[in-house]
Amino acid sequence: MRSTTRGVAGVLAAALLALSAASPALADDEVTIDHVETDRGTVSLLVSTDGVPDGTTVEPSQVYVELNGGAVESTAKLVDAGDIDRTTVIVLDASKSMRGQGKFEAATTAINAFLDSAPEDVAIGLVAFAGKVTTTVAPTIDHGDVRTALGDLTLAAGTGVYDGIEEGVTLLTDEGSRNLLVLSDGADTGSATTLDVAINDAKTAGVVVDVVSLAQGADSEALATVATETGGSVIPADPAALTSVFNERAAALDQQLLVTFTAPYGSGEDANIDVVVEAGGTQYHDTAFATLGPGFEVPDVVTSGKALVGDSGMLLGAGALAIGLFGLLAIALLGAGDNRSQSVRQLEAYFNGTSGADPKKRRKSTSSDLKGSAVSVANRVVSQDMETRISQRLSGAGSALTASEWVLVHVGCAFGAGLVGFVMGGFAMSLLFLLLGVVLPWLYLKFKHGRRLSAFNAQLAQTLGLMAGGLQAGLSLPQAVDTVVKEGHEPMAGELRRALVEQRLGVDITEALEGVGERMESDDFSWVVMAIRIQREVGGNLAEILHTVADTLREREYLRRQVKALSAEGRLSGYILTGLPPLIFFYMTFANPDYVRLLYTTVPGYIILGMALFLLGLGSFAMAKLATVEV
Structure with a gap:
């Protein structure tokens, strides 16, 4: 955000001149642009219209804006609370020289009148100085705090004008309309800050210092320098006119307009803004030079760089996309097949007595929806060995997907990742994302299998203990396994449940358990199955064997966890x-x-x-x- 603040000199000078001159004195300062602020292309102007002749009504709809000599569309309204921050800091001379001619009493009366009449949303601060700064009130919308501090002021020796100005500058924030008004009757007599430092601090902060001078002659020259260097003005005043001046200032705040417009692109970093107010058949205007920012510069001509994908690549990509869409459409309309797993088909063929028939004649038509058709096509593509390997890995990971469904999902992930890469960065990025789409699903499947294997091995010792207890109670090995299925937890219970189903279909229990070890790729379980097989061949106490193996596995699991932690x-x-x-x-x-x-x-x-x-x-x-x- 960029902002430009103009001083209150125009308003105060107009009020004083109106009081001291018989002829119309507002010919040059009828309206004043007090503040300019830009924020992401929106320009806000704070415009004072108190200089318009009495009896003339200013309508916000009759306010126009020209930017660099060209008209721009704008809106205007009276300033409401929250539209823009408005801050005024009064720097008051509290030296003993203010006692003469009732100057201090007139100043405090005028400031109190200003506090009573100023809008509630205007933050007002106070800095009082004598030989040094004696009182500081940060800008606040609670005007009672300023009034209380003003009533507690006492006059002291010395006049540290520059210290007071520097303190006032530090109280002004960087946001909104900011005014610093210095009221003094004499020159500086001993500030710790020099005139040059005070001027530099005010200019660096972008603060315009306006001075209401009660001094005469050479005593006001230094204050005039401060005002001139910072873009403000010195307003000579009489103590009796101070109340009228501050009342006019409060009334001016009530009449301020907020004018907003959007700067056209190409307006330039710096621009001349002219505000025209039409009232009573007469046009009044004021001009401000504002910094809009580099965002409004005319952009350089952009030269097109080398395309990431040539015409041939785009044609090949469009052709591949068309072929893919037509393929999906053909699958959706014509594709039909059996998307069940190989084991399910074999079992159905066995129970139906058609194991020797032509596989093509055994297929049943499935629903012709897109998912079923796509899975059917993927099922035709997947070979027997590949299906076995993928099914084994999916089973070990606890996934309910079939091999064909997994291949379909995998291809979809790879294709989607490649498409995202192509949109982001062309052909090279597409290849990188395609590689990630191929590798990451397998890594995810391996991660899930590893976690399930760790849980499986952690439950193995407890499982062997339950099986051994069942055998000692007189149960057979399948009955002992069934006890584990009923009392155990996943994944052990699920895998042993599958082994029991296979045993009930005619598979030997040791072969079914051996299949569990192969699916889970668990060496520990494979050794347990080997021990069971040896016992069934040569005899022995199987319960005691299982107890011994369970103790060994429990110690190994404890050691494995300790190593994992270290x-x-x-x-x-x-x-x-x-x-x-x-x-x-x-x-x-x-x-x-x-x-x-x-x-x-x-x-x-x-x-x-x-x-x-x-x-x-x-x-x-x-x-x-x-x-x-x-x-």
Whole structure:
């Protein structure tokens, strides 16, 4: 936000001249632009219209704005609370010289009248000085605080005008319309701050200092310098006229207009703003020079760069998209097939007595909706070996998807990621996102399988204890397994339930349990099944064997957890160091794409990116090996 504040000199001078001159004295200052503020293209003007001749009504609809000589559309309204911040700080001379001719009493009476008449939303502050600053009241809309401080003032020796000005400047914030009014009757006699410092501080803060001078002759020259250097004015006044001046100022605040307009693009960083007020058949105007900001500069001509994808690439992409859409349509309309898993089809064929028939004749038509048709097509594509491997991994991860459904979802993820990459950065980014779409689902599936395997192994010792107890009570091995299914928790209960179902369909219980170990890829469970198989072949006390194995596994699990806790810091460091570069790359892709675009649009960038991926993978592998302890 940029703002420009003009002083209150025009208002006060108009009031004093009106009191002291017989002829009309407002010919040059009928309206005054007190403040200019810009915020993201919207310009707000604070306009005072108290200089318009008495009896003339100013209508907000009759206010017009010209920017650099051209008319712009604008709106105007009387200022309400909350429209714009308005702040006035009064710097009052409280030196003993103000005692003569009733100057101090006239000043306090005038300020009290101003406090009574000023709008409630105007924040007013007070700085009183003598040889040094004696009283400071921060700008507040509680005008009673200023009135109380004003009543407690006492006169003292010395006149530190520059110190008072500097204190007043520090009280003014950077927002809204800001006015600093100095009322004094003499020159500075010993401020800690010099005249140059006071002027520089006011100019740096963008504050216009206006002076109501009760002094005569040479005593007012220094104050005139402050006002001139900061763009303000010195208003000579008589003590008897002070109340009228401050009353006029309060009335002017009530009549201020808020004029807003949107600066057209290309208006330039600096602009001349002319406000025209038409009232009583006469036009009054004031001009301000304001800084709008670099956002309004005319942009340089943008030269088109090299396209990320050529015409041939766009045609190939459009053709592939068309083929894909027609393929989906054909699948939706014509595709039909059996989307059940291979094991379900074999079981149905077995129970129906059609195991030797042609597989094509055994298929039943399914619903022709898009999902069923797509899964059917994916089922035709997936080979028997691939289906077995994928089904085993899905089962180990606890997923309810079939192999064909997983392939369909996987292809959809890869295609969607590639499309997002193409939209973001062209062909190179599309390849990168396509690779991520292929790899990340498998990593997610492996992560879920690893978590389920950890939970499975953690329950194994307790499971063997339950089975051993059942065997000691006289139960058979399938009955003992059924006890675990009823009393246990997932994932152990679910896997053993599946083994019982297979056993009831005619599969030997040891082979069914061996299938559990293969699906879960659990070496510990495979050793348990081996012990059961050996016992069934050579004899022995199976319950005692299971108790012994359970104790061994319990000790191994305790040791495994201890090692995992001790290596947690190393594993976490590996995760952070491995994941931080890709995360920063993706963040910069969205936050500052120009910074990383060279990595995937130039040949050196491809080389650097390839080396970075290789080194990142090598470092990740090394840290994983260092942090992994086999138990």
